[in-house]
Amino acid sequence: MKQKESEKYLSKLMEIRTGMGIDAGIGSNKGKKFENGPTPDIADEAVETYAKDIRMNLGEQEWQKFKLIEEAIDNIKNGCYGLCAECENPIPPARLEIIPFAKFCVNCLSKMENNSGSARTDTLQ
Structure with missing residues (x-):
């Protein structure tokens, strides 16, 4: 991911964290x-x-959500932001625009939901 994109997502993540009432x-x-x-x-x-x-x-x-945001911020700093934690493929930018702290791509998340036998009630990841 390019530095400019990373900075954009970092800014979004910081904004979400601030909106939660948590400082940096x-x-x-x-x-x-x-x-x-x-x-x-x-x-x-x-x-x-x-x-x-x-x-x-x-x-x-x-x-x-806070923990996912912190993990995403660390991933930006480590240069591995935007990669699925399961398959390590890039998470589509459209998904990151909606959920900048997404940990999994849609395919892997769907597989996890199907394997669990029931739909997830939280969609944070």
Whole structure:
């Protein structure tokens, strides 16, 4: 994906996140539990507490949306934004225009829905 397109999607994602009432002070690598024991320092602990506060203030679906937005922002930074997490093919731009935090292409999402035996009730991905 070209840098100009990535910047456009980054702007959309930031706008959605701001609309959720969440500032840019937390990234997806912040606020995660540390796997190797206690939190390394007080700043990291504060970020983790902030993430917990956000989660308590959002409903479950909004929390899932927030996590998808953060993951999409990370993917833009890592240069892999717009690729399906299942088949790794590009997600069509028309889909990303509607759901800029989409994680799967329509084909893979349909297959997952069919394999689950019932239609998904949330369409965030």
